[in-house]
Amino acid sequence: MKTELSVVMPCLNEAETLAVCIEKAHHFFERENIAGEVIIADNGSTDGSQQIAKNLNATVINVPQKGYGSALRGGIEAANGLYVIMGDADDSYDFSNLMPYVLKLREGFDLVMGNRFKGGIEKGAMPFLHKYLGNPVLSFIGRLFFKSKIGDFHCGLRGFSKEAYHRMELKTTGMEFASEMIVKASLKNMKIAEVPTVLSKDGRSRPPHLNTWRDGWRHLRFLVLYSPKWLFLLPGILMMILGIFASAALIAGPVTIGNVNFDVHTLLFTSGMLLIGFQFVLFYGLTKVFTVENDLLPKSNKYDRFFKLITLEKGLVAGILLVIFGVILSITAYTDWQQLSFGNINSTEILRIVIPAVTLMLLGIQVILFSLFFSILGLKK
Structure with a gap:
């Protein structure tokens, strides 16, 4: 069967949570009878994440260029699916509940964004500054500058068609990749939809890769320079x-x-x-x-x-x-x-x-x- 959906996960030392994310995605494919694949875009893991993915029949793509955006671009370009859903491999998003995204993509939307503020943010899942300052402010600036209706610019779970991805012509390599995708889709008048998404507390014992002030500045800098x-x-x-x-x-x-x-x-x-x-x-x-x-x-x-x-x-x-x-x-x-x-x-x-x-x-x-x-x-x- 032709692959309909590719689930792409960026990975940098995610051995603690990678297996459960891959298994949830595979169970979703089986339950909904979807021809799908899981692609792990590895950005230089040293904790055995690559072998975990291979053991669970996921495709591992080694991306040498560092950065969240670089890893995702490498994984998306290797995807065979008509549609792509990207999400973090830290078990903060439920890969067994992707049907709202798939339905919107089948309806013809180019980009389907998750909205954590509508879906719910579990206690401890998002730092205070991110929840009440960073995300709301940057999302407001994005809506103001680019006439976008997206309420959550930085939700890590989102879906899009492979054709739309090529039309976006994404360039960035870091965390601002998330903002660039919405900005390019808005500027190119693509069809964008939002679905409520639950954000859970991630299952890692180490701190996240996201740096509050550095990556927040990179998002803000991108939004300003692109307007x-x-x-x-x-x-x-x-x-x-x-x-x-x-x-x-x-x-x-x-x-x-x-x-x-x-x-x-x-x-x-x-x-x-x-x-x-x-x-x-x-x-x-x-x-x-x-x-x-x-x-x-x-x-x-x-x-x-x-x-x-x-x-x-x-x-x-x-x-x-x-x-x-x-x-x-x-x-x-x-x-x-x-x-x-x-x-x-x-x-x-x-x-x-x-x-x-x-x-x-x-x-x-x-x-x-x-x-x-x-x-x-x-x-x-």
Whole structure:
């Protein structure tokens, strides 16, 4: 019979619990009459885990590259099943109760996620920080950044079709592999479902491989870096808006709030905020092109319109115009200084011209350089 389901378990010294996990999976196949296989993706075990797996008729795949993601990728790529269900080999998940996943996969869902918060978390199964801070916060960020409805981004028990796995084009090697799978599936508009899943206390006597702060940071870093809109665009637009309005008010004259007087010295900072915000927006554009052209993020219709809207020629014209306006203002300031016989400038009025002039010229140069680099990154297109 053609293999319908492959159960893939990453393994690094799981001799204490590996056998019971494999046996539960085999019993599930027999009970539900499913043509299945168990694949152990071994990441360098030294406690005899490999032999335990072989004795129980599981397929052992040796994955030399270290990391949770590396082990899973090695096991999934070796899987023969139409569908794959991955889960930890520490007996925290019940491999004898996989039918809710199989049914959703048979319905045509590309990715089926477990949700431990809906299924139940046994006492002592999840550390306090993970349960009330790490998982909820990172899952919220994932939903916000990628418009995903997944309630538990880090559930280790999940299923997907082999075809969907190839479409995801997963790259990461560590614990952030779990987040990457949901992010890629969401960005590629795949069909995703959730099923309640019970998390039990694992059966190991040693501490888990998961490092709370290191792996939490890797998840957060991945989510932020894979969302240039939240990393660069939105903060940049906010700083630009604040910088523009504050600068416009200070160019018109001093602004007094309560007993505090804001004048040209503050104008320097607001102009700087405008420039920094503009840099953020430019970095968003460059990051977007780089990630799409290197297949790190999927291409969208907006991306094609992006290229039609922003061209080298338009950028050069806009940049040159900004520089010209800056030069005109500089000449005006020079004329005012000339009227003072090039002496000390005690009036703040000239600075109200000089600061915008310098800001416009810097913006113009940034636009010109961005247009050139943007075009270089898009040469493939």
